[in-house]
Amino acid sequence: MTKFDxxxxxxAQKEYQERTGSPSFPPTFGTCWSCxxxxxxxxxxxxxxxxxxxxxxxxxxxxxxxxxxxxxxxLVTGCPHCNRSYCD
Numbered sequence: 001m002t003k004f005d006x007x008x009x010x011x012a013q014k015e016y017q018e019r020t021g022s023p024s025f026p027p028t029f030g031t032c033w034s035c036x037x038x039x040x041x042x043x044x045x046x047x048x049x050x051x052x053x054x055x056x057x058x059x060x061x062x063x064x065x066x067x068x069x070x071x072x073x074x075l076v077t078g079c080p081h082c083n084r085s086y087c088d
Contacts (some may be wrong), residue, residue, distance in 0.1 A: 002067045006030050009040035012072035025086035026076040034084035040066050
């Protein structure tokens with residue numbers, strides 16, 4: 001089961017960076033400076049007229065967010081919600 005928890009994901013990403021010697025790209029507490037959503041939270045979306053709009057958990061087309069497991073397994077280089085790169 002995939003777990004979404006901001007504080008645990010932040011910790012997992014820091015541990016990954018230390019373990020692999022990777023640079024730190026994501027915002028310190030996970031809040032994207034481009035779209036103001038937290039990259040470590042789960043969001044549900046639908047598409048209307050070619051744009052992503054928030055949706056509820058029962059009626060969605062796409063879900064975005066970085067889980068605790070994902071944060072501990074790969075370097076976060078951008079926002080999963082707005083696709084803003086943190087490496088530029």
